[in-house]
Amino acid sequence: NAGVTQTPKFQVLKTGQSMTLQCAQDMNHEYMSWYRQDPGMGLRLIHYSVGAGITDQGEVPNGYNVSRSTTEDFPLRLLSAAPSQTSVYFCASRTSGTGVYEQYFGPGTRLTVT
């Protein structure tokens, strides 16, 4: 199993540009999520999905869109990039259910917005 994969690893955008960060998992996990990591702030939840066709906002959703058309893929879209979105982005997945389960993380995408 490849686990959770993310592309690209690095990206530089100009303010106002748009892009999509890709995330895929091959563990048949229903639950997927996007976090951003900033120095001194840990990981903060952007959006999450409990299954195909279902998404919801996390702690810091502004400026980001998501969709979940398949179980495997959970792309994160930046419609108009801003310097405040410079960060490292992690995608994670886990099995779903009524409990709290271990999340598996991808290697991250380092995004710089100039």
Add this chain to the structure above:
Amino acid sequence: AQSVTQPDIHITVSEGASLELRCNYSYGATPYLFWYVQSPGQGLQLLLKYFSGDTLVQGIKGFEAEFKRSQSSFNLRKPSVHWSDAAEYFCAVGAKEYGNKLVFGAGTILRVKS
């Protein structure tokens, strides 16, 4: 809402010395607690987790953590640190009552002196 505090931003220990990383959480009922490690440029790897039962949990790489309800703490320990343990460590808390979403602490960066 639940929250997690990691009081130490940086810790430096000598190789072979013991290690304790502190984690305090804020949540009324019994939380689900995790410790993750992030090596430079990498994603997050689960070290250990506590859901219920024995309050002393063993993890990978020789780490252990103890859940102390009276102190709302879940400190991570290792009896003898190796240079390869240099990384950033994150404590996280989840709860069914909050939709099973994880909340992360700000992280503690561990430096190991040779």
